Amino acid sequence: MVGEDALTTPLIPDLDEHHPVTSCDASETERFAPGVVLLVVPAFNEEAAIRSTLCACLSIAAAEDILVVDDGSSDGTAAAVAALGVPCVRLPVNLGIGGAVQTGYRYAARTKHLAVVQLDGDGQHDPRDLVRLVRPVLDGACDMAVGSRYLNNDGYRSTLLRRLGSWLLSTALRISTGRRILDCTSGFRAINRALVDVFVDYYPSDYPEPESLAVLLHAGFRVVEVPVSMRQRAGGRSSIRPVDSVIYMAKLVSVIGAHWIAALPVTGGKRGR
Numbered sequence: 001m002v003g004e005d006a007l008t009t010p011l012i013p014d015l016d017e018h019h020p021v022t023s024c025d026a027s028e029t030e031r032f033a034p035g036v037v038l039l040v041v042p043a044f045n046e047e048a049a050i051r052s053t054l055c056a057c058l059s060i061a062a063a064e065d066i067l068v069v070d071d072g073s074s075d076g077t078a079a080a081v082a083a084l085g086v087p088c089v090r091l092p093v094n095l096g097i098g099g100a101v102q103t104g105y106r107y108a109a110r111t112k113h114l115a116v117v118q119l120d121g122d123g124q125h126d127p128r129d130l131v132r133l134v135r136p137v138l139d140g141a142c143d144m145a146v147g148s149r150y151l152n153n154d155g156y157r158s159t160l161l162r163r164l165g166s167w168l169l170s171t172a173l174r175i176s177t178g179r180r181i182l183d184c185t186s187g188f189r190a191i192n193r194a195l196v197d198v199f200v201d202y203y204p205s206d207y208p209e210p211e212s213l214a215v216l217l218h219a220g221f222r223v224v225e226v227p228v229s230m231r232q233r234a235g236g237r238s239s240i241r242p243v244d245s246v247i248y249m250a251k252l253v254s255v256i257g258a259h260w261i262a263a264l265p266v267t268g269g270k271r272g273r
Contacts, residue, residue, distance in 0.1 A: 024055035024084065030131065032061045037134055037190075038113040039066045040104030042097055043121030047075040054084050056127040057119075063087070067107055068121065071100040077121075097187070098205035105199040114138060117190045125188040129228040134190040142222040143195050146181060146213075147188030151227035169210045177217035181225060184210045188228055195221065 039057055043050055050068070057066050068081045072094035081088040089103055101118055108116045115137045119125040129147060136142045150166075166185050174180045187209055191199070195216070204211040216223060 024058050031059075032065065032131075032134075034062050034065065035112060036114050036138070037061065037065060037130075038104075038108050038111060038116045039130070040101065040108065040116055040118050041066065041068045041121045042071055042100035042104065042118070043068055043073065043077050043081075044071040044094060044100070045073045045075045045077060046121040047073070047077050047080055049123040050077055050121045051080050051084065053119075053121050053123050053127075054081065054086055057130075058084065058086075060127055060130055065113070067104055069100040069103045071095055071097075096205055098203055098208040101208065102199060102203040105196050105203065108196050109200045113193075115190055115192055116196055117188075119188050124231050126229050126231060129188070129226075133188065133226050133228060136224055136226065137190045137192050142224040143192050144216060144221065144223045145190045146183060146186050146223060146225045147190075147228035148181075148183035148186060148225040149228060149230040150182040151225060152229070173210060173214060173217070176214060179217050179223070181213055181223065183225065184213050 039061055041050075041053065041057070046053075054066065054068070063084070063086050066086050068077075068086055068088040070078045070081070070088055070090045072091050078088055078090055089107065091100065091103065095103070104118065105116065115134050117130060117134055119127070119130075125147065133145050133147050136145050166183065170180065170182055170184050173184050185207075189209070198216075198221075199212070202215075204215075213223065
C-alpha cells in the first residue's frame with residue numbers, strides 16, 4: 001500500500017531546462033509525486049489534440065513521468081510533443097493501438113514507476129480523473145483500474161452502435177469470466193508493476209482492451225472499474241469506421257469465447273466445468 005504523500009504532492013516540482021513547459025498554463029491542482037506514476041499516451045495523427053491533452057497531463061505529472069508513443073504519425077504529432085518537452089517514442093511504422101501501448105509498457109519495465117496509466121491522445125479522457133483512477137492501484141486494492149464512462153451519467157456519450165457493441169462485449173465477458181465490466185472497451189486504465197511484467201510479454205495487437213481483460217480475469221488478477229467522464233475528441237478523427245465496428249465486435253466475441261473455452265478444466269480428455 002502506498003501512502004497519501006507518495007500519491008500526490010501539493011507542490012509543483014521545477015522541471016529542468018530539458019523539459020520546459022512554457023506554453024501550458026500553470027495549475028494549482030495536486031500532482032503525482034515524481035517517479036510514482038507513468039502516463040503512457042498512444043497517439044496516431046493527433047496533431048490537433050495532443051497539445052491540449054499533454055497540457056492537462058502536465059498539470060498533474062512531471063514531463064519525465066509522461067511518455068507519448070507516436071504510432072507512425074504522418075502529421076505534426078511528434079513536433080507538438082517535442083514543443084512541450086515531453087518524452088516521445090516515434091515508431092517507424094503504424095503498429096496499431098496494441099503495439100503502441102505495449103511499447104509504452106516495455107518502456108515502463110525499465111523504470112521504477114509503481115503504476116502505469118494508459119490514456120488516449122485525442123482528448124477524450126479527462127486527466128482530472130487520473131488521481132481517482134490510479135488510487136486503488138497504488139493502495140493495493142486491485143491490479144488494474146478501468147476508467148468507466150458508464151458508472152455515471154455525465155460527460156460525452158458515444159454513438160448508439162458503439163454503446164450496443166460495448167454492451168455485447170460486456171455480456172460476452174461476463175459469461176466467459178463471471179465478472180461484469182461495464183466499460184470493457186475503455187482505453188483509460190491504470191495497472192500495477194505485476195501487470196507491466198505480464199503485458200511486456202503479451203499484449204493483444206488488435207482492439208486489445210476487451211481481450212486483455214479476458215486474459216487477466218481468467219488468470220485471477222483483480223480488476224475494478226472507476227467512474228470517469230468521457231469527452232468528445234479534441235480534434236482529428238477516429239480510425240475505426242462503422243464497418244470496422246461490426247467486424248470488431250464479431251472478432252472479439254469469438255476471441256473472448258476462445259479464452260473461456262481454453263480456461264475450462266480438462267475432464268476425461270474433454271473440456272468441461
